[in-house]
Amino acid sequence: xxxxxxxxxxxxxxxxxxxxxxxxxxxxxxxxxxxxxxxxxxxxxxxxxxxxxxxxxxxxxxxxxxxxxxxxxxxxxxxxxxxxxxxxxxxxxxxxxxxxxxxxxxxxxxxxxxxxxxxxxxxxxxxxxxxxxxxxxxxxxxxxxxxxxxxxxxxxxxxxxxxxxxxx
Numbered sequence: 001x002x003x004x005x006x007x008x009x010x011x012x013x014x015x016x017x018x019x020x021x022x023x024x025x026x027x028x029x030x031x032x033x034x035x036x037x038x039x040x041x042x043x044x045x046x047x048x049x050x051x052x053x054x055x056x057x058x059x060x061x062x063x064x065x066x067x068x069x070x071x072x073x074x075x076x077x078x079x080x081x082x083x084x085x086x087x088x089x090x091x092x093x094x095x096x097x098x099x100x101x102x103x104x105x106x107x108x109x110x111x112x113x114x115x116x117x118x119x120x121x122x123x124x125x126x127x128x129x130x131x132x133x134x135x136x137x138x139x140x141x142x143x144x145x146x147x148x149x150x151x152x153x154x155x156x157x158x159x160x161x162x163x164x165x166x167x168x
Contacts, residue, residue: 028069032163033142036108069160071126072153081122087152088120090127094156099129103148106158112136113146120152127152128159132167 029037072093079086094102100118104110113133121130129150138144143163151157 027158028067028160028162030160030162030164031143032146032161036141036143036146036163037161038106038108040105068124069126069128069149071123071128071151071159072155073127073151075122075125075127079122084119084121087122087127090152092120092127092152093154094129094150094152096129098156099131099150099152102150102156102158103129103131103133106148106161107133107146108141112140123149123160126159 073090075081075087076090096118100115103118104113104115107113112135114136115131116134117130117132119130121128123130129152131148131150133146133148135141135144144165145163145167147162147164147167148158149160149162151159
């Protein structure tokens, strides 16, 4: 899959209740049309857009996901990146509700999307909330399925946004 690396101002809940506010960060965007991202996120200063070449390897292998994301909570050795139960037992500072709010604030029109799933998982050696969204009407936008990876620790910022119409 081809992707885009975007240097962006990310959304993160910071000491203002559950309302996301802007905080500087590197956001990895993979396979998404910019029309799927919130105007606020784009207006805050997206730059450095560069395509990422597909090396033909399995994208599920952490070493092949580029650019790598950096979160606040390292994934413990010996714990699978899909072991949500063990990862959720760690000292997460971002709640599920905060992760969903941050993810929905990063999309173009939150009223046109539904959250299908929000789970804790590992990504590039860090613990994240994976918030999977889907357009209510799959033909109403360029990216029917969009997944935001939210830092499970620190300020709960957006680390990555991935769009894959075949993702379940």
